[in-house]
Amino acid sequence: MSKKHPIIAVTGSSGAGTSIAKSAFMYIFRKNGINPAIIDGDCFHRYDRNEMDKLSAEAEKKGEHLTHFGPEGNLFEELESVFGEYSKKGAGKKRFYIHNEKEASEHDSAPGTLTPWESLEKNTDLLFYEGLHGGLVTDKINVAKHVDLLIGVTPIINLEWMQKIHRDRAIRGYTTEDATKLILNRMHDYVHYITPQFSLTDINFQRVPTIDTSNPFATHYIPSNDESFSVLHIRNLEKINVDFRHLLEMLEGSIMSSPDTIVVPAGKKVFAMQLILTPVIQKLLNRK
DSSP states (O other): OOSSSOEEEEEOOTTSOHHHHHHHHHHHHHHTTOOEEEEEGGGGBSSOHHHHHHHHHHHHHTTOOOOSSSGGGBOHHHHHHHHHHHHHHSOOEEOOBOOSHHHHHHHTSOTTOBOOOEEOOSSOSEEEEEESOTTOBOSSOBSGGGOSEEEEEOOOHHHHHHHHHHHHHHHHOOOHHHHHHHHHHTHHHIIIIIGGGGGTOSEEEEEEESSOOSOGGGOOOOOOGGGEEEEEEESOTTTSOOOHHHHHHHSTTOEEEETTEEEEEGGGHHHHHHHHHHHHHHHHHHHO
16 A cells, blocks of 8 residues: 555456446546546456467366466466555556457557557556456465555346346357356356455445346346445445445435445446545545
8 A cells, every 4th residue: 555656446357347437436536637547457467369268268178267367367466566566656567458449449459459568657646447356365466455445346146147248248249158158167266366355345336136137147138227226335434434324315215234334226326436435535645
């Protein structure tokens, strides 16, 4: 952690909805004149898409699993190094993983490839990370220790799988069977490298549907915001000092389910993020 060069990380699995949280933070940054260095966690993938497809297929033949969740498919050491360097010097490096044609045109590179490493922007106010491993801790790596504000985004597992399958079909052209196979291949790494992070976060945002999602592999319909609630569990009440009475007044339809947890209509999740996290970000910057 660093008073001079704070780091904010949003962490969550593939399909969890971390991009929605990122949008909320971008709004906060613009509204408050904050200049962030931004890192997309996918830039720490070890291989480009073609290499990953080839190597994961070879691993599967051996009864092994090479995934984007685990250490074999990622540069965990480099991720921790970048966080450490930024917390000390406000510097570091990043690159881009090109997901689609739109990003390809922006970075003059083919979809599925990784751009060359480049230096982070100078004189930024903070580092913002969104990806799979913002709170990673293993027997060799400790990314979480460098993070000043750690946010978890984790829908209930059936909804997460539904969102993952829907996204892979719509964006990557996968079949439901392809996306389901990918979920199964990632399960070991999901359990060991993704879910433990949510016990280290300062706050977790968990979307819960109010309609039947019993079989996520047999539906093409994603529950809407009107058919969902978001459970906001504030794990670190010392860091995130919340006026729950004010939140209940501002977020119509919300309830308290425990002394540190508020449940809000899913459509108000972004507004809730802004209400809760803006004062925390301002506090981090005031320490500078």
